[in-house]
Amino acid sequence: MATAPRRRSLRLGMLLLTQLLLLLHPFFTAATPSITTKAVPRLPGFSGSLPFSLETGYVELDDGVRLFYYFIQSESDPKEDPVLLWLTGGPGCSALSGLVYEVGPFYFDFHGYTGTGLPTLLYKPTSWTQVSNVIFVDAPAGTGFSYDSTPNTTVPSDTVVIQQLHIFLQTWFDEHPQFLPNPFYVAGDSYSGVIIPPLAMKIAKGIEYGDERLINLKGVIAGNPLTDAATDINSRVPYLHGMGIIPNELFEAAREGCGGQYRRPSNANCANSLQAIKECTKDLNDVHILETRCPEYPSITIQKEPVLQDHGRKKLLESAVWSICRNGTYFLSELWTNDETVRESLGIHKETVPSWLRCDFDIPYKMEISSAVDDHLALITKGYRAMIYSGDHDAKIPYVGTQAWIRQLNLPITDDWRPWYVDGQVVGYTRTYSNNLTYATVKGAGHTAPEYMPKECLAMVDRWLSGEPL
Numbered sequence: 001m002a003t004a005p006r007r008r009s010l011r012l013g014m015l016l017l018t019q020l021l022l023l024l025h026p027f028f029t030a031a032t033p034s035i036t037t038k039a040v041p042r043l044p045g046f047s048g049s050l051p052f053s054l055e056t057g058y059v060e061l062d063d064g065v066r067l068f069y070y071f072i073q074s075e076s077d078p079k080e081d082p083v084l085l086w087l088t089g090g091p092g093c094s095a096l097s098g099l100v101y102e103v104g105p106f107y108f109d110f111h112g113y114t115g116t117g118l119p120t121l122l123y124k125p126t127s128w129t130q131v132s133n134v135i136f137v138d139a140p141a142g143t144g145f146s147y148d149s150t151p152n153t154t155v156p157s158d159t160v161v162i163q164q165l166h167i168f169l170q171t172w173f174d175e176h177p178q179f180l181p182n183p184f185y186v187a188g189d190s191y192s193g194v195i196i197p198p199l200a201m202k203i204a205k206g207i208e209y210g211d212e213r214l215i216n217l218k219g220v221i222a223g224n225p226l227t228d229a230a231t232d233i234n235s236r237v238p239y240l241h242g243m244g245i246i247p248n249e250l251f252e253a254a255r256e257g258c259g260g261q262y263r264r265p266s267n268a269n270c271a272n273s274l275q276a277i278k279e280c281t282k283d284l285n286d287v288h289i290l291e292t293r294c295p296e297y298p299s300i301t302i303q304k305e306p307v308l309q310d311h312g313r314k315k316l317l318e319s320a321v322w323s324i325c326r327n328g329t330y331f332l333s334e335l336w337t338n339d340e341t342v343r344e345s346l347g348i349h350k351e352t353v354p355s356w357l358r359c360d361f362d363i364p365y366k367m368e369i370s371s372a373v374d375d376h377l378a379l380i381t382k383g384y385r386a387m388i389y390s391g392d393h394d395a396k397i398p399y400v401g402t403q404a405w406i407r408q409l410n411l412p413i414t415d416d417w418r419p420w421y422v423d424g425q426v427v428g429y430t431r432t433y434s435n436n437l438t439y440a441t442v443k444g445a446g447h448t449a450p451e452y453m454p455k456e457c458l459a460m461v462d463r464w465l466s467g468e469p470l
Contacts, residue, residue: 032062033059033060033061033062033167033168033170033171034059034060034171035057035058035059035060035171035172035174035175036057036058036060036347037055037056037057037175038055038056038057038346038347039053039054039055040054040055040056040345040346040347041054042345043106043121043342043345043346044118044336044339044341044342044345045108045118045119045120045121045336045342046106046120046121046122046123047120050106051075051105051123052072052073052075052105052129053072053073053078054070054071054072055070055071055072055073056068056069056070056071056346056347057069057071057347058349059167059168059171059172061164061167061168063148063150063154064148064149064150065141065146065147065148065149065154065164066141066146066147066148066149066349066352067137067138067139067141067146067164067165067168068095068137068138068144068145068146068348069095069135069136069137069138069168069172070095070096070099070104070135070136071133071134071135071136071176072099072104072105072127072129072133072134072136073129073133074129074130074131074132074133075105075127075129075130076130076131078133079178079182080182081131081132081133081182082131082132082133082182082183082184082185082218082465083132083133083134083135083179083182083183083184083185084128084132084133084134084135084184084185084186084187084221085135085137085165085169085184085185085186085187085188086098086099086103086134086135086136086137086187086188087137087139087165087186087187087188087189087192087195087196088102088136088188088189088190088192089188089189089190089191089192089193089226089448090143090190090191090359090360090361091140091143091156091161091191091363091365091367092140092142092143092359092360092361092362092363092365093143093190093191093358093359093360094138094143094144094145094333094356094357094358094359095136095137095138095139095143095144096136096138096144096333096337096358097330097333097358097359098136098188098189099136100333101330101333101451102189102448102450102451102454103127103128103129103134103450103454103457104124104127104128104129104134104136105123105124105125105127105129105130106121106122106123106124106127107121107122107124108120108121108122108329108332108333108336109121109122110329110332113332118335118336118339118341118342119332119335119336121336124454126454126455126457126458127454127458128450128457128458128461130458130462131458131461131462131465131466132185132461132465133179133182135172137165137168139161139164139165139168140156140160140161140164140363140365141156141164142156142360142363142364143360143363144353144356145337145346145348145349145352145353145356147349147352147353149352155364155365155366156363156364156365156366157365157366157367157368158194158195158198158366158367158368158369159368159369160366161195162195162198162199162202163202165195165199166199166202166203166206169203169215170211170213173213173215174213180213180214180215180216181216182216183216183218183465184215184216184217184218185217185218185219185220185221185465186199186200186203186217186220186221187220187221187222188221188222188223188225189222189223189224189225189448189449190223190224190225190226190396190397190447190448191226192222192225193222193224193225193226193227193372193397194225194226194227194229194367194369194371194372195369195372196220196221196222196225196372197220197222197227197372197375197376197379198369198372198375200217200219200220200375200379200384201375201378201379203215203217204217204379204382204384217384218384218385219379219384219385219386219387219436220376220379220384220385220386220387221386221387221461221464222386222387222388222389223388223389223390223391223448223449223450223457224389224390224391224394224396224397224402224447224448224449225388225397225402226397227371227372227373227376227402227405228370228371228372228373228401228405228408229263229370229371230261230263230370230371231371231401231404231405231408232397232398232401232402232405233262233263233401234260234261234262234263234401235398235400235401235402235404236262236395236396236398236401237251237254237255237258237262237277238251238255238400239395239398239399239400239401240277240281240395242400243289243395245280245281245284245289245395246277246280246281250273250276250277250280253269253273253276254270254273254274254277256269257269257270257272257273258270258273258274262274281395284395286394286395286396286447287327287394287395287396287446287447288326288391288393288394288445288446288447288452289393289395289446290393290444291325291326291446292325292326293325294325294326294327294328326451330358333358334356334357334358337356338355338356371405373405373408373409376409377409380409380411380435380436380437381435383435383436384436385436385437385438386436386437386438387438387440387460387461387464388402388406388437388438388439388440389428389439389440389441389442389449389457389460390402390439390440390441390442390449391441391442391444391445391446391447391448391449391452391453392428392441392442392443392444392445393444393445393446393452394445394446394447394448394449395447396447397447399441402439403439406433406437406439409433409437411433411434411435411437412433412434413431413432413433413434414432414433414434415430415431415432415469416431417429417430417431418430418431420440420460420470422455422456422459426443427442427443427453427456427459428440428441428442428443428456428460428470429441429443430470432469438464438470440460440470442456442457442460443456445457
């Protein structure tokens with residue numbers, strides 16, 4: 001029989017244990033991630049039934065974040081074709097931007113829009129869904145239709161987004177186990193270049209540790225990607241010089257004064273040279289150096305019909321749509337997504353996103369990852385494939401920097417620099433490295449390449465996914 005002191009000690013221990021369990025109770029009882037899905041056979045603005053399978057939904061994370069997604073099945077063989085997770089850049093640019101303007105199967109009829117009502121949606125036969133299943137996800141929360149039901153709790157950051165996307169994928173595949181055997185690729189462009197490699201590494205490590213889902217990860221696809229901030233940003237000056245936009249004298253002065261480091265001026269000579277370059281290029285369209293530079297979206301957007309009553313505003317909008325100015329047409333996506341019938345068709349939670357923006361660059365966000373080069377190297381060392389491509393008229397993330405960080409990997413070249421073709425014409429240049437790394441330029445494309453050269457980019461990804469040389 002226990003003595004009195006021992007009984008008191010046991011009671012005290014039980015009391016402490018009870019208090020500890022009460023403290024930990026919220027962590028043990030937190031809601032597990034969940035998913036809601038909706039089949040979308042029709043969309044406002046599109047004539048008739050959609051000629052492809054569209055699903056939308058939310059993955060609700062246990063911290064109150066709801067990540068919204070669009071899932072489009074392959075138009076060829078969804079049971080066998082790869083599954084791509086497509087991440088749009090920003091941070092803060094909606095997945096719909098990647099879907100409509102880059103690699104998805106429909107687009108807005110810009111030139112047919114008259115200035116009233118919803119824009120018309122048209123089918124795009126050069127979509128990447130011709131050869132793959134694609135999940136387009138709005139991330140981080142505050143982007144597109146994704147939101148946080150408990151605001152001001154966690155500021156999104158690179159590492160937070162990677163963790164959330166990992167949970168998103170696990171939850172999504174739990175709901176769609178039929179796609180687990182399909183080859184899986186983490187894909188995207190622009191700022192997502194710093195998210196793609198570490199997210200893929202997180203999945204790869206999960207596979208090594210025996211994750212029961214066993215996602216069939218095969219590799220990554222990154223277009224016009226921010227990958228190593230220092231290298232990518234420093235490459236802008238030599239790119240502008242190489243394209244004949246700044247003269248030799250100015251380039252040499254900047255190179256000598258800045259020592260090749262152009263991100264922050266280190267002395268007066270460097271600062272003066274960079275200021276001169278800024279003045280020289282201030283009216284240049286940096287996302288495509290050959291295209292017209294227009295008032296930046298969303299400065300010409302319209303969110304409510306009464307705005308159209310303003311004659312001067314309406315004239316500006318119509319001139320933007322009918323011009324050759326590409327970004328002057330982006331406001332159509334905002335017109336469409338802020339329409340109640342569209343939101344109802346997509347299954348958007350009511351009163352969660354008062355005003356949808358294609359890109360919201362004002363969302364709170366911590367940029368923590370300065371370089372994803374090591375993650376690229378770790379992935380390909382483990383045997384995963386990688387496709388990196390650049391639009392060669394992109395001055396925002398120039399091919400000069402992309403090629404520079406690829407050289408840092410110190411990989412042997414297995415297929416040297418050569419042109420690649422579509423319909424017998426040179427549409428870019430490519431090089432293949434050991435460990436299944438392919439790099440390609442897309443001739444005439446900007447930031448990002450599929451928006452400018454959809455046919456060529458479809459051919460590129462189709463060949464690469466099939467294991468064929470470009």
